Amino acid sequence: MISDQTIQLQPQGAFASVGDPESDAHVNGEYLRKNPTWHVEHSSWKAGNVLRMLHKHNLNPGSVCDVGCGVGEVLRQLQLNMNPECRLWGYDVARDAIRPAKTRENERMKFELADLTAIETPRFDLLVMTEVVDHVEDCFRFLRALRQRAEWKIFSFSLDFSTESSLRPGVLLRWREFISHIHQFNQPIVMDLLRRTGYEVVDYYYAPWHCGPSNFAARVKKGLSALVFKINPDLAARLFIGYNLIVLAR
Numbered sequence: 001m002i003s004d005q006t007i008q009l010q011p012q013g014a015f016a017s018v019g020d021p022e023s024d025a026h027v028n029g030e031y032l033r034k035n036p037t038w039h040v041e042h043s044s045w046k047a048g049n050v051l052r053m054l055h056k057h058n059l060n061p062g063s064v065c066d067v068g069c070g071v072g073e074v075l076r077q078l079q080l081n082m083n084p085e086c087r088l089w090g091y092d093v094a095r096d097a098i099r100p101a102k103t104r105e106n107e108r109m110k111f112e113l114a115d116l117t118a119i120e121t122p123r124f125d126l127l128v129m130t131e132v133v134d135h136v137e138d139c140f141r142f143l144r145a146l147r148q149r150a151e152w153k154i155f156s157f158s159l160d161f162s163t164e165s166s167l168r169p170g171v172l173l174r175w176r177e178f179i180s181h182i183h184q185f186n187q188p189i190v191m192d193l194l195r196r197t198g199y200e201v202v203d204y205y206y207a208p209w210h211c212g213p214s215n216f217a218a219r220v221k222k223g224l225s226a227l228v229f230k231i232n233p234d235l236a237a238r239l240f241i242g243y244n245l246i247v248l249a250r
Contacts, residue, residue: 025180026094026135034178038071038097045210046130047077049246050154054082054126057203057248059152061125066090067116067146068132072101072109078128079109089124091116117145124150131156131244133193134183143197153199155247156207160184163239164221171241187237190245199249206233207244 025031032038054060060083066075069090079088088109092098101111127150134157136142146153158175161184165171175181185193187204194201208229221240229236237243 024093024137026092026097029096031094031180032096038100040071040073042210043073044077045207046074046156047081049156049207049244050074050078050128050130051081053154053203053205053246053248059126061152062086063125064088064128065116065121065124065126065150066128066130068092068129068135069101069111070094070097072097072104072111074128074130075109075111076104079106084108089121116149117142121149123148125152126150127153129153129155131158134158134160134181134185137182139183139193140197143193143199147198151250153247153249155190155194155245155249157185157190157245157247159186159190159206159237159243159245160241161186161189162237162241162243164241168241185245187234187245190247194247194249202248202250204245204247206237207246209242209244 025034062083062085064075064078064082064086066072066078066088069075069092072090075088075090079086086108090101090109090111091114092101092111093113093115095113098111098113105111127146129146133139133143133155158181160172160175160181172184175184187206191201206229208226222242225236225240225242228239237245
C-alpha cells in the first residue's frame, strides 16, 4: 500500500505521449471537438465494471491509479463505492481532460497531466485502464512499461471486431475516425496482447454495452444478442457489436 508520504507527483506539463503528440487526437484538441462530453455519461457503467471485478475477487486496494483517466468521473465513482481510506490518482496526457478532472479533486483523490510511462511513482495496489489501450499508438511499449507499476490491473477493452462489424466496415472506420480507436480488438487478440507484454490474466468477463441506437432494427438485434449471450457469452461477443471485455491481471 502507498502511504501519503511516499507519493511524488510530477509537475503539470511533464509528460510525453506514447506515440506522436502532434497527431494524438487527445493531445491536439481533436478528440474534444468530436466528443465534447469526453464520455462522462458512461462513467458509472465503467466504474461498475471495475467494482464488479474487485468484489468478485475480494480485492480492497489501498491505492488506485487510473491511467488515461479522462475527466475523472470514473475515478470519482470508484471513490464513492470503495473504502473511504483508499487513495486515488488519475493521469492523462490530455489537458482538455485534466482541466475538468481537477475540479473533482479532494483530499484523497488527485489528478495530474502526465504520461505515467514517462514519470516515476511508487507502486500502486491497482491500476485501472478503461478503454485506453485502443487509443495508444505503441500499445506494446505502453503495456510493458506499466506492468510493474501495480500488483493488480483491471482493463476494459472495447471489442470492436465481431462478425457484425466485419460485415459493416463503415462502423469500424467511424470508430477510428470519431473515437480514435487506432487498435481494434476481440477477445483472442486481447489475450494474446496481454500475454506478449508479460501479464498474467487471472479472470475476465464480458460486459454488454448499456447504450446504443434505439430504432426497431437495433432493438431486434439487441434482443437477439442478449439471447445468445445468455446461452454463450463468448459466442455473443464474437458475433455481435456491443460488448466490452473486463480483465483482471497481475
